[in-house]
Amino acid sequence: MRTAIVTDSTAYIPKEVREKYSIYMIPLNVIFGQEEYREEVDITADVFFEKMRMADELPTSSQPSIGQFVELFEQLAKDYDAVISIHLSKKISGTYQGAVTASGMVEGIKVYPYNSGWSCMAQGFYAIDAAKMALAGKEPEDILARLDELKASTKAYFMVDDLTHLQRGGRLSGSQAVIGSLLKIKPLLTFVDDEIVPFEKIRTQKKALNRIFDLLGEDAAKGLPLKSSIIHANREEQALEIKDELEKRFPTVDFSISYFGPVIATHLGEGAIGIAWMLK
Numbered sequence: 001m002r003t004a005i006v007t008d009s010t011a012y013i014p015k016e017v018r019e020k021y022s023i024y025m026i027p028l029n030v031i032f033g034q035e036e037y038r039e040e041v042d043i044t045a046d047v048f049f050e051k052m053r054m055a056d057e058l059p060t061s062s063q064p065s066i067g068q069f070v071e072l073f074e075q076l077a078k079d080y081d082a083v084i085s086i087h088l089s090k091k092i093s094g095t096y097q098g099a100v101t102a103s104g105m106v107e108g109i110k111v112y113p114y115n116s117g118w119s120c121m122a123q124g125f126y127a128i129d130a131a132k133m134a135l136a137g138k139e140p141e142d143i144l145a146r147l148d149e150l151k152a153s154t155k156a157y158f159m160v161d162d163l164t165h166l167q168r169g170g171r172l173s174g175s176q177a178v179i180g181s182l183l184k185i186k187p188l189l190t191f192v193d194d195e196i197v198p199f200e201k202i203r204t205q206k207k208a209l210n211r212i213f214d215l216l217g218e219d220a221a222k223g224l225p226l227k228s229s230i231i232h233a234n235r236e237e238q239a240l241e242i243k244d245e246l247e248k249r250f251p252t253v254d255f256s257i258s259y260f261g262p263v264i265a266t267h268l269g270e271g272a273i274g275i276a277w278m279l280k
């Protein structure tokens, strides 16, 4: 059985890695006024941050169309028997639902849409592992079981410079009163049941980062083989410093750096930083 692995652009897997493991990418879009860009195709993160700084009105984002999914799956049907399509959390975007709808519209290929429950490199790690297994000829059921195992072990925490981006995009769950009270501080955020929720109210970025280091330390101390990614919205230098420090503190964990690209940074704002980890 030949299985293709699809993920969406918000996994932010570098092009050369996608090519190496034959990962197919379907882009989400960012919109500045009348201009729409497919991220990772028409607009890079650098250009996006520049544009966002200059823009009078903040950008918005949109999911891929059903037609794009159908076209991609039909194309894949020529070379593959099955496709596992791994997407950002179903409660923050309609992308996963788009894959589900399209899966019922194509013939000649079995489509397995997969809700990562996260996004960014947490989702990216899933797609890379899935692609390695697909290349090794594993059955879709085995790949899906591995994805569930990774998902069960995943933790990620992130913080933003300015919560109004998340509030404006409606992606922070909770009542307006709760969100209003959070706007004055810098809460540590995570996902619970596919939704973004405040994890702890912490006042400074330094304290919040130390708290994430401790949480990662608790899992590393269990002796589990872990991989982790430091994810940044145009703060590469800071991410490198964090990586250096974490490598010294937790030598058994594999660390990498990744980024919040245009669509996710539309909702988090520039300067957001997060750390995700899961089983190797």
Ligand code: MYR
Pocket: 028, 061, 062, 063, 092, 093, 094, 095, 118, 119, 120, 122, 156, 157, 158, 171, 231, 263, 264, 267, 268, 274, 276
């Ligand atoms: C769409 O328009 O469909 C895309 C909406 C994307 C919302 C993104 C919200 C922030 C997600 C943060 C992910 C952090 C993962 C570690």
